[in-house]
Amino acid sequence: MTSIRSIDPSIIVDPGTASALLSGRKTQVRVGVRSVLSRSLPGDRLWVRESCIAGRREAGQDYATMLGKAEFAIFADGWRRYRDGSGQPGRRPGDDDYEWIAATHMPRWASRMTLVVEWTRAERLQQITRPDIRAEGALPILGGLLWRWPRPIPGRHLTARRAFAANWNVNHPTPGDRWEDNPPVIVLGFRVESIQPR
Template sequence: MVRALLAGAKTQTRRALRSPEDAARNRFGRPGDLLWVRETFFAYGRWETRFNLRKQHAEWFFTDMTQAAGHAWRYAADEGPGADAHARREARVAPAWHKRPALFMPRAASRILLEIVEVRVERLQEISVADALAEGLPPGAERDPVLAYRGIWEGINGAGSWDENPLVWVLAFVKRPLASMSIPNI
């Protein structure tokens, strides 16, 4: 989906409501709000351990040295160099390029900024052909976009999740140039 965002092919996303009361508490934002996108990335740094007093044991943590070393983050969605072959979670080794999950992406590493243009709630199966295409479907899905989107939905949310026909948040957005401001993430 990152490639579809970068190409401008993905202009909508759907997220299941956690409960019927969730419809009154939109946690994704309103039209005009900006969202930064996290994605799997590569950071230059090293693993170290620290003792956690509360848990009473040592824990691993990653020290991101990318900017301090004069490098730029790399992205898993791009072709090109990724993690170093010798990169491993071992204390006191030289810094290297490590693959990092999207969850740990710092705001400064994000390269995709989205502006929300519409927010609505609907049943999942109410998705139109145009909306399914706006979800950034892979090439070849044009024959039956809704069926293709169903496959993506169930791949993320589990078998049978389409048939449950949950209420979903629908966020429509446009890609914006990056800006240095404090904004939430999705």
Template sequence: MADRQILFSAPMIRALLDGRKTQTRRVVGKRGGRSRPNIFDGTWADSYVLDPGNVSWREDSTPWKAGDRLQVREACAIDGNRVFYRARHEEASARGPRVDVRWRPSIHMPRWASRLTLIVTDVRVQRLQDISETDAIAEGLQPHEAPNGHVTYEVPGAVLGQTPERGFQALWSLINGDDAWAENPWVAAISFDVVKANIDSLPAEREAV
């Protein structure tokens, strides 16, 4: 068990804040001897070699374990002791008055400015396309029912699909590229509880890494 960092894009931060997102998938494995970057949710992560014939070893090979605490990093701006979070800022959604701030990418958010901590409850390794309907919804998709009763699954500003699986497929391809879904990589499916607090305000249970 360890304290780690994890990066998310603005739509996924909003899903965390709204209680819609309780899972994230991160690519693991290697292709052609080269580490494959994971850019889902706007992040980069190291790759890990997997043995497709040994499930328990595959899951043990990922850096995430149940009980880990993940310090969420997101795009922000800092003015003295004030922190503006882009995921909720009016300027980010083109509404309201502009505030003259300099946005920092999520990777440059200082630890003290983080407002979300994830407590890992489960880690599974699976092929990307093996995601279930329940897990697709847990990735942060929001159902929208039209007046005619037709339901689609979306993130704010983007209608993604007519089923949760199709919605997640569209979201993955939107962020990772048109061929990313067809590649069907091995992923770590990380389940977690969301704590709306800075990691350092929680009881210190283990050393950070």
């Protein structure tokens, strides 16, 4: 298998997944065999893309701005990532007028996390175990009687497998890639390197 090191690979996450990564709850991800990420090898580094607001500071105040003029990026949890590579906590964005930048357009300098691949394995999607589902970021509630994903993903499910299947199908609706199709996947186990303290 050929490594993906030469293409500066990235992975897109929502705010709930970012929180799970930062807290250490998410340590695995499954990708389809046609994904470029399926060629990842131990030691490969995947930079994390998140939706953000482009910001600048003027007269002691933070302002939203155009991406080209941004001094920093503001994430949903309020963290500020600066062009110089530093970061600091801040207020969560609360103004509905802010223009969010889609994760696919987040600039490389704004990434606050890198996933370092530690191991990989091939399997069928439905081979996932309950510990794997937890490592994917699912949360047991009521002592494990119900399961859910970190917000903003809605829903509560009676089992960990149902929670994973529902979430998988939201992100993989194409016939052949769905849970019920049991496609082949590559599991990536990783550690998170972050400038943001946990």
